[in-house]
Amino acid sequence: MTRALQRQDFAGDAVDVARSLIGATLLVDGVGGLIVEAEAYDMTDAAAHTHRGPTERNRAMFGPPGHAYVYFNYGLHWCLNFVCRESGHGAGVLIRALQPTHGLDRMRQRRGLDDERLLCAGPGRVGQALGITKALYGLPLDEPPFVLRAPDATGAIEVIAGPRVGISKAQALPWRFGLAGSRYVSRRF
DNA sequence: AAGTAGATGTTCT
C-alpha cells in the first residue's frame, strides 16, 4: 500500500507537481487508475486559464492547493485539474491520461467503448470515464470521492517531457509529462 | 496513417 497524498503535496510549483504525479493513483468513487500524462499551467504562462487573473470560472485555481479545478471544454468535455502552490498563484495540473486499473466496467459503460486503451487517453476521456462534473469543483483531493496515492516506489518511474497539447500560446514550454513507454497516453511524445 | 470537419456551449473581448 502506498502513501496517500496530502494537500501539502500540491503546494509546490505546478511543473514539479505535474512531474511527480506521473505514476500516482487517482480514483473518483473507486474508478480510475495510474496517472500517465499530465500538464502544468501557471499564471505566468499565456496558455493558462489564470493568465489574466481571477475570474468566476478559474476561482478555484486561486484557492488553496490540493483541490480540484474542473472546467467544461469545447461545449462537450469535462476536464480535471489539481490546484498547486499556495493560494493566489493560479497554478495547476491538468490530468490528461490514466492507465485504467479500477472500475473498468464502469468506465466502459460511461464511455460506450470497449477498448481499454481509449478509456482514459485524453483529458475529455478521463472526465467522461471518471464521471467528472461541476459537482466536484473546488473539492479537496484528500477526501472522498477522491483517492490519491503516491507512485509505487518499488519500480523506478521514467518520466518524459514535451510540449503541451491543444494550445495556441506558449507552445514551446515543455510542460507536458508522461510515463515513458506507456500505451495509455493521449498521443506519443 | 494522416488529415479534415462538425459537434456543442461557456467564457471573454
Added chain:
DNA sequence: GAACATCTACTTA
C-alpha cells in the same frame, strides 16, 4: 462574435 487546455467520424491514401 471569436476562441476554446477536445473527441469522433469520416475521408483520402
